Amino acid sequence: MHHNKKKVLAACLAMAIVASVQAQEQIVHPDINYAGTPRDLVIGGFNVSGIDGYEDYMLTGISGLSVGQHISVPGTEITEAVKRYWKHGLFSDVKISADSIVGDKIYLHISLKARPRVSTINYVGLKKSEKEDMEKKLGILQGGQITPNMIDRAKILAKKYFDDKGYKNADIEIQQRPDVTGKNQVILDVIIDKKDKIKVRHIYIEGNKYLSNLRIKGGLFHKGAFAKTHEAGKLSTFLKSKKFTPERWKADKEKLIEKYYELGYRDATILKDSVWNNDPKHVNVYVKVDEGKKYYIRNIHWVGNTVYNSAYLSNLLGMRKGDVYNQKLLNKRLREDDDAVSNLYYNNGYVFSSIDPAEQNIVGDSIDLEMRVLEGPQAHLSHVRINGNDRLYENVVRRELRTKPGDLFSKEALMRSARELASMGFFDPEKVTPDVKPNAEDGTVDINWNLTQKSNDQIEFSLGWGQTGIIGRVGLTLNNFSMANLFNKNKEHRGIMPIGDGEKLSIGVQTNGSYYQSYNTSYSTNWFGGKRPIQFSVGAFYSKQTDVSSNYYNSAWQNSYLQSLYGYNSYSYNYSNYENYYDPDKYVKLLGASIGWGKRLRWPDDYFNLSLELSFTRYMLKNWRYFSDLMTTGNSNNLNLSIAINRSSTDNQLFPRRGSEFTASVTLTPPWSMWDGKDYKNLATNPYSANYVREQQEKYRWIEYNKWKFKARTFTALTSAQKCFVLMTRVELGILGSYNKYKKSPFETFYVGGDGMSGYSSTYGEETIGLRGYENGSLTPYGSEGYAYDRMSLELRYPFLLGNTTIYGLTFVEGGNAWTETSKFNPFQMKRSAGVGVRIYLPMVGLMGIDWAYGFDKDNNGSKGGSQFHFVLGQEF
Structure with missing residues (x-):
């Protein structure tokens, strides 16, 4: 009995093993019969092929299927997974099949084929600027995958782009071709035939009685209600755009109704309008209006x-x-x-x-x-935040604001604060806009100043050419200097460099070796002490100019004379050999220092500033022939006090659009001749006298004068757009007077004509005034001094680039003159010129520019101004 039990147990075990083997029967590459009865299976695993560079779990995740999930085979789960792959858009072929079925588990094979990537995009039939615009508009990137939807969308966008440009008949074709140099890559050829722009041939207007066709269409010198829709082929639209686009037409219809509203026709409406082709290059437009009555x-x-x-x-x-x-x-x-x-x-x-x-x-x-x-409640400022500032101490920025926590909200103060921040020079003036956030819950306002930092320190290294050869200049200007940090007195000191307080330190060296040397340094701050807008400045300079010997001039003059007679140039070899003519016994030296103080005024308004400057300059001359009529050898001293009132309300330092600048100043020396008891009428009058040089030194030991100057500029934007034409007007004049007509100052005179770039001539103690279209100094007669001048300009500017780097073009007309006697001053007796130019501002370099000007009149040396090029380096006034 026991033996029989063992046989039964063995038989059961054998049957179980057979059943298990049958249950785990493996079917490789099963044929799924979609017409058959669905089976419930469990996903046992995935195998992905056809795609390189991606992990399998990322690709299987797109399917929405997961290991252990029950699915019906055949069934909807696999169908939905395939749809997900197609919907993803990155695959050109998708197949999901069964590798095997083991018992109730199914192992899936996902076969994918990626859409090709773009290796190159060729734009055919476009200009460079249009290509750049198309790249941004179409959104097709080199290296990205391409899809049919992407191609269709690109065609629609390209068509709209050229419709907006007036090319309504433009043909756009995008072709793909395999790139044999790369696997699964294509080359896209964007072929565009723009054809001609569509223009307006005729404008038909019906129903207008009170507003004439001229006032709607406009004329040659008359602006109409239609700002951008004009008829081609007519003299009245010679200088106007005739391009037609749907957007322009829609905007002009709105402007027409606005014009009627402006004239009191509040019921005016457009009853109907239409556009139709006149010929392949032109359309006709029609509009019918109902004006209603005037109110x-x-x-x-x-x-x-x-x-x-x-x-x-x-x-x-x-x-x-x-x-x-x-x-x-x-x-x-x-x-x-x-x-x-x-x-x-x-x-x-x-x-x-x-x-x-x-x-x-x-x-x-x-x-x-x-x-x-x-009216609502009065709102006070709650939070005033400054963002984007990482170079200036925050208190340096906040002290310029008219918007402080606790103040009543004021739009005027808000706009003034924006102007002050833009004028500081440390932030991009085009991006200084307040973000105002009213808080209705508590009746307060938050203001966020989101600033864009820019560097305004300048490093200069330049080379020029003077009478005695190459002149080099090296300069450093730190506009964010901190004197406190230099001596480690600022508790907020951030780093090694002494910066953060917005003060200005300038150092410059200019030389060409033995002949010319110049050194200068200055320091200034607009908030002396850090608590009030008190200006303080100090500066010092030294220069030495050595003359060439008389042999050089004799040789140059003699050979120039021979050349004019006989047509040869025998001195060309020695002309540039200046070392042979160096004469250390002929020079002028200048040594000077100044200290200045200024204050912001509250009357007539707080755009006004009062400034005082006390300065001393010592002139040391030896055999200096340029002042032969006044002084050639000896030392002169100039102690003077300058008083200036200026007002500046411009909205931007680099490209002002609105506002004005003016400065009125007087510089006075003590009237030495009134109390020194000398007879200047009979002093140093005879150049042949043995005491002539001694008398010159006595006469000009302390120079005296009174110098009056006025400068003004206005800026007017001709439209309200950010990029717009700006009209700049300039008026300036100066007079150098004397207390004693027998002791006129040989220094501080006006050197008029040319680029005016040097600003102040430390070589001769003259103030340089630019007047384009004429040689430098040519409006001051040779051998004489300018004791009066004037200059007037009209300049039309247009910006090409605004921001940290600013570029603008200009065209101008200008006039001015200089006089050797103040009694002969006539502001309307001007030398005229006109021209064009360009200005470029680079953050680390400053302002640079070039002008071409044509002078229409003869200068005061008898030569016509003619065609002249002028270079600008540094700030203009």
Whole structure:
């Protein structure tokens, strides 16, 4: 019995083993019959092929399937997984099959083929600038995968781009071809035939009675309601664009209705409009208007105003009974103008206020307006944050702000703060815009100043050519210097360099060896002591100019004379050999120092500044022939006090669009001749006298003069756009007077003409004044001194690039002159010129530029100005 039990147990075990083997039967590459009965299987694993460079788990994740998941075979789960791969868009072929089925587990094989990548994009039929625009618009990147949707989208975007440019007939074709140099890569050829721009042939207007066709279309010298839609082939549109685009046409239809509203036709509307082809290059446009009647203002009634009375608000509004109902003007006087009614509230903290005009009654052609005022509470500033500043100490920035926590909100203070930050020179002026965030819950306002830092330190290394050869200059200007950090007195000191306080330190050296040497250094701050806007400056300089010997001039003059007679140049070899003519016994030396103080004024307004400067200069001459009529040998001293009042309200240092600058100054020396008891009328009058040199030294030991100058510039933006034409006007004049007509100063005279780049000539003690179109100094007669000058300019500017790097072009007309006697000064007796130029501002270099000018008149030496090139290096005034 026991033996039989063992046989039964063995038989059961054998049956179990057979069942297990049958259950684990493996079917390789099974044929799935989609017409058969679905089986419930469990995913046992995945095998992915066809794609390199990606982990398998990333590719299987796209399917939405996972190991251990129950699926029906055949069933919808595999179908949905394939759809997910197609929807992903990066695959050109997708297959999911079964590698094997082991029992109730199925092992899937996912076979993928990636869409090709773009190796090269060729743009055919486009300019360089258009290619750059197309690259940005189309969004197809080199190295990216390409899809059919991407190609279709690129065609639509390209078509729209050229439609907007006026090329409505442009053909766009995008072709793919295999790149034999790379696996699974294609070359895209974007082929564009722009054809001709579509222009407007005829504009048909119907229904207009009060607004004539001329006032709608515009003329040669008349601006019409249509700003960008003009008829081709007519003299009246010679200087206007005739290109047609749907956007331009839509905008001009809106401008037409705005024009009617401006003239009081509040009911004006466009009944219908259409556009049709006139020929392959032109379209005709048609518009029919219903003008309605013209309306006038009858009564203006204010409601809700408690802070300001109605009479005051009406007077500020400036629109009265009987005026045309000009909705454009109404909006400007309520909201847009600097002195608009809403700004009256904003400047006194009512940031949550609003003024909404409502048409209360309409009787015939008259309208009663009700100005509904919601004043709300006065808002104070809660948080004022400064972002983007990492070079200046924060207190240096905050002291320029007119918006401080706890102050009443003021739009005027906000705009003034923006102007002050832009004028500091440490931030990109084009990006100084306040981010104002009103907090209605607590009635406060937060202001975020998001600034873009820029470097304004300058390093200069330049070479020039003078009478005695190459002249080199090396200069360093630190505009963010900190004197406190130099002596480790600033607790906020950040690093090794003494920077952070926005002070200015300048050091410069200029030389060409033995003949000329110049050294200068200066320090200035606009916040002396750090608490008040007090200006303080100190400076010192030394220069030495050595003359060449008389042999050089005799040789040059003699050979030049021979050349004019006989046509040869025998001195060309020695002309540049200056070393042979070095004469150390002929020189002029200048040694000087100055100290200045200034203060921001509150009257007439706080754009005014008063500055004082006390300076001393010692002139040391030996056999210096340039002042032969006044002084050739000896020492002169110049002790003077300068008093200047200036006002600057420009909105931008690099490219001003609005505002003005002016400076009025007087420089005075003590009137030495009034108390020294010398007879200057008979002193140093005879050059043949044995005492002539001694008398010259006695006469000019202490020079005296009174110097009066005025300079002004205005800037007017001709449109409201950021990039716009700007008209700059300039007027300046100067007079160097004397206390005693027999003791006129040989120094501090005006050297007029040319580029004016040197600003102040330390070589001869002259002030250099530029006048383009003429040689340097040519408007000061040779051998004489300029004791009076004037200069007037009109300059039209346009910016090509704004920001840290600023580039703008200009065209100008200019006039000016110089006089040897102040009594002969005539501001309208000018030497005229005109020309064009360009300016480039680079952060580490400063302002550079070049002008071409043509002088129309003869200079004061008898030569016509003619064609001249002038170079600019440094700030202009």
